[in-house]
Amino acid sequence: MSQHKLYMERCLQLALLGSGTVAPNPMVGCVIVHHDSIIGEGWHQQFGQAHAEVNAIASVKDKSLIAESMVYINLEPCSHFGKTPPCVDLLISYRPEKVVIGMIDPFSKVAGNGVAKLKDAGIEVEMGILEEECQFLNRRFIKFHTKQLPYVILKWAKTINGYIAPDARLLSKEEFEEQRHITDRIVQKLVHRWRTQEDAIMVGTNTTLFDNPALNAREWQGKNPVRITIDKNLRLDSTLKIFDGTIPTFVFTEKEKATSENLEYIQTHFDENLIINILKTLYQKGIQSVIVEGGEHLLNSFINGGLWDEAIVFTSNKIIDIGIPSPLISGKLLQQDIIDNVQLSYYSHT
Numbered sequence: 385m386s387q388h389k390l391y392m393e394r395c396l397q398l399a400l401l402g403s404g405t406v407a408p409n410p411m412v413g414c415v416i417v418h419h420d421s422i423i424g425e426g427w428h429q430q431f432g433q434a435h436a437e438v439n440a441i442a443s444v445k446d447k448s449l450i451a452e453s454m455v456y457i458n459l460e461p462c463s464h465f466g467k468t469p470p471c472v473d474l475l476i477s478y479r480p481e482k483v484v485i486g487m488i489d490p491f492s493k494v495a496g497n498g499v500a501k502l503k504d505a506g507i508e509v510e511m512g513i514l515e516e517e518c519q520f521l522n523r524r525f526i527k528f529h530t531k532q533l534p535y536v537i538l539k540w541a542k543t544i545n546g547y548i549a550p551d552a553r554l555l556s557k558e559e560f561e562e563q564r565h566i567t568d569r570i571v572q573k574l575v576h577r578w579r580t581q582e583d584a585i586m587v588g589t590n591t592t593l594f595d596n597p598a599l600n601a602r603e604w605q606g607k608n609p610v611r612i613t614i615d616k617n618l619r620l621d622s623t624l625k626i627f628d629g630t631i632p633t634f635v636f637t638e639k640e641k642a643t644s645e646n647l648e649y650i651q652t653h654f655d656e657n658l659i660i661n662i663l664k665t666l667y668q669k670g671i672q673s674v675i676v677e678g679g680e681h682l683l684n685s686f687i688n689g690g691l692w693d694e695a696i697v698f699t700s701n702k703i704i705d706i707g708i709p710s711p712l713i714s715g716k717l718l719q720q721d722i723i724d725n726v727q728l729s730y731y732s733h734t
Contacts, residue, residue, distance in 0.1 A: 547707025580606025
């Protein structure tokens with residue numbers, strides 16, 4: 385591996401430490417190298433706080449060395465005033481020998497301007513180091529700014545005989561409760577960890593009604609995602625956990641209903657464009673990513689419409705006698721793991 389790739393890989397490792405805390409900003413890491421020795425590094429740790437470049441420069445003990453150093457960043461430095469001043473101006477003030485950048489920032493207020501300012505200041509810039517890896521890390525941010533849609537992750541668990549859930553309509557309440565947990569606590573902790581990394585979590589009407597999920601991240605420390613459900617005719621009971629007012633919650637409905645604290649009813653047409661219209665509304669509300677956890681009808685709506693980016697499917701050894709069939713996924717299988725006797729299959733739409 386070349387030195388450039390080695391240091392860019394370190395940038396990506398640092399950037400990932402901001403997962404779940406920097407959105408809607410991208411995850412960014414920065415490494416400062418003087419004569420093949422790292423003298424400073426940092427990452428964007430919290431939305432609204434210092435960016436990676438600022439933290440990396442602050443970590444350098446002898447700042448006079450920066451002028452003889454190369455600065456590595458996985459994403460083009462910002463060139464606009466947001467929550468913080470432009471990072472590119474700070475870099476220019478220290479005049480590093482060279483700046484190595486993984487990828488251009490797709491955000492319209494940057495989009496090449498940071499690179500142009502560095503070059504105009506006479507600083508050498510090299511682009512495209514581990515570009516695909518850099519793009520993958522910030523795939524949510526990229527889709528949000530290039531497609532004006534949130535990044536969609538489908539997730540469900542199925543039994544070894546192909547059911548996503550017991551059929552509540554054909555079982556007693558006791559039978560349903562006994563069979564409805566397809567995975568065990570270790571996998572549930574993993575799922576809750578993932579929830580802290582996404583902006584929103586979405587389920588359909590029947591999942592809300594029969595499972596009565598809280599849709600929070602109680603099993604893992606971190607932020608709770610915005611909760612989303614669908615209730616065409618406002619038939620969901622207000623005593624369900626999703627309506628407890630503890631977390632911002634969106635309900636997409638055909639009816640008109642007043643919004644209350646942490647609970648917003650969004651009126652929309654229930655036609656063949658329902659899912660894409662929901663996604664467009666979520667974009668307008670600044671939701672960069674949504675994890676869709678069921679049920680079968682909602683998941684199939686995303687699959688059939690081609691409106692998904694990733695899918696995570698758990699297959700357990702459990703068996704359900706009378707159940708709802710699992711959706712079928714036809715994306716590219718990226719990886720398979722085994723956790724707590726449960727097979728995890730990761731798919732990409734493209």
